[in-house]
Structures are given as structure tokens and as C-alpha cells.
Amino acid sequence: MRIPENKIEEIRSAVNIVDIISEFINLRKRGKNFLGICPFHNEKTPSFTVSEEKQIFHCFGCHSGGNVFKFLMEYEKISFIESVKSVADRLGIQIEFEDQQNPEKQSEQEILYDVNDFAAKYFSDILLNENEGEIGRKYFHRRKIKTQTIRAFGLGFASFKRDAFVEFAKNRIDLEKALQLGLIGKGNEGHLFDKFSGRIIFPIDSPNGRVVGFGGRILEKSEYTAKYLNSPESIIYTKGKVLYGLSHAKDEIRRLTKVIMVEGYMDLISLFQNGIKNVVAVSGTALTEDQVSLLSRYTKNVVLLFDADIAGVKASMRSIEILLRKDFEIKIASLPKGEDPDSYVNQFGREKFDDLIKLSVSFHEYQTALYEAEGYFTDSSRSAEAIRNLVKSLSFMEDELKRNFYIKNISKRFGLREKLLESELDKILMKENRQDKSPKEKTQSYKVFPNKEIKITPEVQFLERDIILLFLSGNIDLIKFIFNHISPKDLIIELNRKTAELVFEEINNKNSFEVASVIDKIDDEELKEYLHKLSIDKYSISSSWEKLYPGKDNYSVLSKVCMDTMKKFRTVQIDNQINDILVQVKDATSEDQGVELLHILNQYHADKKRLNEEFI
Ligand SMILES: [Zn+2]
Structure with a gap:
């Protein structure tokens, strides 16, 4: 189904976001924006901001944000289509859905989502209702998972018959797509077979709750098959970019401003069933940078x-x-030997589990305890190695204040001079800098373009x-004015440049620009x-601009600011170029070269x- x-666009431009949000939350006008208590995280002082002008909301506490x-979608936990429909209903706008009769007009992605939905329903049906699902039901019963939980996570079971899904699906969906999604496979003689047969099925959701792939677990250990089988990557599924359970957990993560990270599907499901819902599972792969970025949209406390x-310890360290x-x-919480989160919460219950989380220690304490337990600090050469490793972990931190805090900590604990530890840290940091010259790895606060040394x-x-x-x-007039004087690539901070490119493209293609x-x-x-964030910035320049130009209307203030900004920006650009030339003049190897450079220099001065x- 597609709108x-x-x-x-029509619906979006007809609605006022302030009206809709006011149905649910008390908003008060503050300057240009509206302010209220955020519904997505726990707070006492309001940081949830709605911009009527831009038609978007943003929370400065939990970073949730978006359009109406x-x-x-987030508040009522509904899909995108449902949210559009709900706004349309309020406005009395009729929606006719596209492509009900016309499946080829559906986007490739939508088709794949539909095939996954179809398969998820098929597997779930077997588990809940069919005779052949009995063995799966027994498995979950043994693992103390309730039917309600099975439904919440859409868990399923795949028949042992090697082509049960192929047979069921062949006249209902495009099998090519099922092949593409790794739900079925093709044998040497071209026959199709089920990939997940005889496995417990865990649908894997995107953060918005759409099924992007499946995890399948065998029921009994076998030397011939892997314990877990995962869907291959597809245009809707990239393994390193998905966190299992996030769609179920995100609201609770925001509310508690904390996430618990576990290893397996069953860990997460058991905790969820016991009322611990701010949990995600890494499951299968080692934690990736993309997964961490994804998570950082909800919280930075983990x-x-x-x-x-041993595998668990290694995974923690990485x-x-x-x-x-x-x-x-x-923070790191430690389970008693031989336990996993699933077994622990089932055996000891919610309260004991909460205690366990309360007892979690900082990563630094955890690492120290680990080296201690392995006897590193009893002999001096291994002790030096351990301390060097502890210092190395600090080098991953961006925040110097935090690093200093831990340096003091190590110094006190091991009776070492802070200076010594600092110089060790400096050595590691320098080596790091030399090593990650690749722009991708550069994690400065600003990414710059082009990839050369520019002072920001x-x-x-x-x-x-x-x-x-x-x-x-x-x-639009101001935007065009800007692009008459600069091009997107003149912006050197990456996020700004990307924005400029986007705006430039939009203006060229549509000759209009609607922020939301x-x-x-x-x-x-x-x-x-x-x-x-910028759209709703608390320190939005427009208010300070208005102070500078009192009594003027918004447009004349903006155009004055626009002129000013362009003039200053171009001046800085030219000054940079002049400085560049001056350096070259100094290093010039021949008179000819020197003369030529001076000629260029004159041009720059003329430009200035x-x-x-031009701009008075
Ligand atoms: Zn919030």
C-alpha cells in the first residue's frame, strides 16, 4: 500500500504540527517556538520544542525529532502510512491508495518488505496454530516464553519439510524475491528448497518495526548445521546496521535514558518478558560502528x-x-559464571536482575579487575603491559577531561606518577593520529572538505x-542570492557542505524549498x-539578528544578514587565498614565478x- x-506533500502542508502535538501535550509558546515536556523521555524541565515555522519538533534531551x-508514528506507535492517514482524516482529505491493482508500481523495497511480512506470518502461524509447530511450542515452553511474548516478537517455526514454504508461497508471492531474501535456496538441478526448515524463527526488525530479515535457530545441536542461520544481506538488510529488538526497546531506552546490551535473541526476549524493556541484542556479529551510531540516537548510556x-569477555573488550x-x-554488569541473561532472569527474577545492573562498574574498573584476576599485577613486566593497555583504552576517548579523570585514577591506584601516564597516553595518541590518516576514521568534531589542512x-x-x-x-530569494556568490563546495564543514548540496539540488530541480x-x-x-537541531536552535540567530536590527520586518532583517554573511564569508575565503599565495611567494624558486604570484595576489586584492x- 502506498500513498x-x-x-x-499536500497533507503535510495543510496541517499545523502545533495543533496535532497539542492534542497530546501541553505546549507553551516561547519566543518563536513552542515548548513542552517530552513524551519520549523522562524529564521535569521541558526540552521538547516544536517549531511552527519549520513544522518540525525536536527534543534537546533525547534528540528525538521530525515532522508531524x-x-x-512515535507517539501512537503506528506506521508511516497510518500516520499520514490519521492526519488526512483530521483534515478531511481523501486518500486514494496507489498500486493496489498495480503491483509493479510498488518500489522494489516495498515488495521485499511484503515478502518478509508474508514469510513472518507463515512461520508464526505454524508455531502458534499448526500441528507441525508443536515441537517449537515445546521449545518455547521449556524456555518459559509465554504466548503473548511470542506474538509480540512475531516468533515462528519453520516446518521440517524441505519445501513446505516453497509450496505454500509459490502461487502467492514472487519466488524470485524470496530467493533474493534468502528465504529459499536453489539446488544444483534448479529445484527450490526452504532455507530455514526445522528452525525456530526470530524476525529481525528495522528500528521502525519492519521485518528486514530472519534469524533461525536449530532445536538440537548438530555437527552438520550451524546453530544459527541468518538472512543474507539484501537491499533492505545490512547486518552491521541493525540491532535486534531496537524497535521494541527504543521508547523505553529514551524514557530511562539507558540501554542494556546483550548477546542473544533469547536474552533480550526473556528480559522483555520480565519487564526489562530497554534492551538490544548484538546477536551474531561483533558490535559495529554503524550499530553504535544508530544507538546514539536514543541514548549514550550503555x-x-x-x-x-571467554567469548563474552572478548566481545565486551571489543x-x-x-x-x-x-x-x-x-558500564559493565557481570553475571555469575555459567549464567547468561536469559537463565539469570528466569532463575532469580526481576529484582535480583535490577540489583545486578545496579552493581555494574565502569569500563575502566572492569578492565582493571580483569587484569587483576589474570594475575597481571603480581609480576612487574606483565604489570607494565596491563597498565599500558589500560591507558590505551583511554586513547579512544575524545573528551580530554574524561581522560584526565581516568589518568588520575590509574595513578592513584597503582602509585604511578601522572606525568608518566600522560606521556604514555600522548605516545599512543600520536601513533593513532599518524595511523588514521584515512578520512573515514577521522573523528574530529568537524569533518572537513576538501581533505587538506584547513583551519576552522x-x-x-x-x-x-x-x-x-x-x-x-x-x-527562495535569499537562497538564490547565496548561490550567486558561493557554491556548495565552498563550505568546508562536511555537514554544512552536504546541506548546501541538498538545498542547491532542490532549488535547481523544483525552484522551491520546503524545509520539513x-x-x-x-x-x-x-x-x-x-x-x-539547527532549525529549532534555542539560540537561533534570527532572534539575535532582530536585536541588531530593531523595528525591521523579518524579511529585511534576513536580507541584511544574508548580505553581511556573504560579504564576510567571501572575505574570509579571499584572505585564505591571499595567505596561501604569500606562503608561495616566500618559497618561490625563480623570479618569473614570483612575478606571476604577485600578479595573482593583485587580483585577489582587487576582488576584495x-x-x-558590492556589499555596503
Ligand atoms: Zn525527549
Whole structure:
């Protein structure tokens, strides 16, 4: 089912986000925006902001944000289509759905989602209702999983018959798509067979709750088959970008501003059933950077709760590094030997489990205890190795204050001079910097473009921010004015440049610019959040601008600011070029070269003069 794009646009532009959100939350006007208590996390002072002008909301506490549809999806826990429909109903707008008769008009992605939905329902049906599902029901019964929980997670069972799904599906869906999604396989003689037969099925959801793939677990240990089988990657499923259970957990994660990370599907499901719902599972793969980025949209407080075995410890250590790099606050909870979260919560119950989480320690204490337990500190050479490793972990942190805190900690604990530890840390940091010259790994606070040394002064930051805010004003004349003077690639901070490219494209293609709809189309979550935040920035420049130009209307203020910003921005650009030339003049090897450089220099000075005349 799909709603035509232009219809969605029509509905979006007809509704006022403030009216819709006010149905659920008390909003009070504050300056240009509306403010209220955030429904998505626990707070006492309001940080949930709604911009009537931009038609979006953003919470400065939990970073949730989006347009009116996003709000309804999150608040009422409904799908995108349902949210569009619900707004349309309020406005009395009729929606005719596309492509009911016309399946080929459905997007490739939608078709694959539908095939997964179809399969999920088939597996769930077997588990809940069919005779051949009995063995699966027994399994879950043994694992103390209730029917209600089975339904909540859409758990299923695949028949032992090798082509049961193929037979069931062949006249109902396009088997090519099922092949593409790895639900079925093709034998050497071209015969089709079920990939998941005889397995317990765990549907894997996207954060929005759509089934992107499946995990299948065998019932009994066997040397011939892997314990777990996962769907292969497809255009709707990238393993390293999905966290199992996130769609169920995200609201609770926001509410409690904390997430518990476990290893397996069953761990998560058992905890959920026991009322512990802020849980995600890494399951199968080692934690990836993408997964951590995804999680950081909901919280930066994580408790790792991995199995009490060597694999679990290794997984914890690896995860710590990735989480530290993304500035997470990490705690580690330890289970008694031989237990996993599933067995623990079933045996000891919710209260004991909560105690376990309360007893979790910082990553630093955890690592120290680990080296201690392995006897590192009893002999001096291994002791040095352990301390070096502890210091190395600190090098993953971006925040210098935090690093200093831990340096003091190590110094006190092991009776070492802080200076010594600091110099050790410096050595590691320098080595790190030399090693990750690749732009992808560069985790400075600003990514720059082009990939050369450019100093990003506060002035440049402010100017670029003002340019973006001018874009977000949505005023097409001003935006065109800007692009008459600069091109998107002139912006050196990556997020700003990406934004400029997007706006430039939109203006060229449509000759119009609607902020909410453009932001909505962005895939890049980091960029999306950045723009939401800027759109509703508490320190929005427009208010400070108005102070500078009292009594003027909004448009003349904006155009004055636009002129100012362009003039300053171009001046900085030219100054940079002049400095560049001056360095070259110094290093010039021949007179000819020197003369040529001076000639260029003169041109730049002329440019600057013209600039001063052009913008008064
Ligand atoms: Zn919030």
C-alpha cells in the first residue's frame, strides 16, 4: 500500500504540527517556538520544542525529532502510512491508495518488505496454530516464553519439510524475491528448497518495526548445521546496521535514558518478558560502528551484559573500544559464571536482575579487575603491559577531561606518577593520529572538505552556521542570492557542505524549498539530526539578528544578514587565498614565478575591493 508522494506533500502542508502535538501535550509558546515536556523521555524541565515555522519538533534531551508524521508514528506507535492517514482524516482529505491493482508500481523495497511480512506470518502461524509447530511450542515452553511474548516478537517455526514454504508461497508471492531474501535456496538441478526448515524463527526488525530479515535457530545441536542461520544481506538488510529488538526497546531506552546490551535473541526476549524493556541484542556479529551510531540516537548510556565466558569477555573488550570512540558512557554488569541473561532472569527474577545492573562498574574498573584476576599485577613486566593497555583504552576517548579523570585514577591506584601516564597516553595518541590518516576514521568534531589542512576558525563556524540557518529560513530569494556568490563546495564543514548540496539540488530541480519536506528525505541520520537541531536552535540567530536590527520586518532583517554573511564569508575565503599565495611567494624558486604570484595576489586584492563596493 502506498500513498502518492504529492498527496503526502499536500497533507503535510495543510496541517499545523502545533495543533496535532497539542492534542497530546501541553505546549507553551516561547519566543518563536513552542515548548513542552517530552513524551519520549523522562524529564521535569521541558526540552521538547516544536517549531511552527519549520513544522518540525525536536527534543534537546533525547534528540528525538521530525515532522508531524514522525511524531504520530512515535507517539501512537503506528506506521508511516497510518500516520499520514490519521492526519488526512483530521483534515478531511481523501486518500486514494496507489498500486493496489498495480503491483509493479510498488518500489522494489516495498515488495521485499511484503515478502518478509508474508514469510513472518507463515512461520508464526505454524508455531502458534499448526500441528507441525508443536515441537517449537515445546521449545518455547521449556524456555518459559509465554504466548503473548511470542506474538509480540512475531516468533515462528519453520516446518521440517524441505519445501513446505516453497509450496505454500509459490502461487502467492514472487519466488524470485524470496530467493533474493534468502528465504529459499536453489539446488544444483534448479529445484527450490526452504532455507530455514526445522528452525525456530526470530524476525529481525528495522528500528521502525519492519521485518528486514530472519534469524533461525536449530532445536538440537548438530555437527552438520550451524546453530544459527541468518538472512543474507539484501537491499533492505545490512547486518552491521541493525540491532535486534531496537524497535521494541527504543521508547523505553529514551524514557530511562539507558540501554542494556546483550548477546542473544533469547536474552533480550526473556528480559522483555520480565519487564526489562530497554534492551538490544548484538546477536551474531561483533558490535559495529554503524550499530553504535544508530544507538546514539536514543541514548549514550550503555550497560554491557554479555555472557560470563571467554567469548563474552572478548566481545565486551571489543565493544568498549567502539563505544568509547562514539563518546558513550559505558558500564559493565557481570553475571555469575555459567549464567547468561536469559537463565539469570528466569532463575532469580526481576529484582535480583535490577540489583545486578545496579552493581555494574565502569569500563575502566572492569578492565582493571580483569587484569587483576589474570594475575597481571603480581609480576612487574606483565604489570607494565596491563597498565599500558589500560591507558590505551583511554586513547579512544575524545573528551580530554574524561581522560584526565581516568589518568588520575590509574595513578592513584597503582602509585604511578601522572606525568608518566600522560606521556604514555600522548605516545599512543600520536601513533593513532599518524595511523588514521584515512578520512573515514577521522573523528574530529568537524569533518572537513576538501581533505587538506584547513583551519576552522570560530568565525568560519559561525559564518557557515548562519548560511545554513538562512537556507532553513526557506526564503527562495535569499537562497538564490547565496548561490550567486558561493557554491556548495565552498563550505568546508562536511555537514554544512552536504546541506548546501541538498538545498542547491532542490532549488535547481523544483525552484522551491520546503524545509520539513527536504529534511524528511535525508537518509543520513547524522545530517538529519543536525538540521533538526539547527532549525529549532534555542539560540537561533534570527532572534539575535532582530536585536541588531530593531523595528525591521523579518524579511529585511534576513536580507541584511544574508548580505553581511556573504560579504564576510567571501572575505574570509579571499584572505585564505591571499595567505596561501604569500606562503608561495616566500618559497618561490625563480623570479618569473614570483612575478606571476604577485600578479595573482593583485587580483585577489582587487576582488576584495570589489566585494566591499558590492556589499555596503
Ligand atoms: Zn525527549
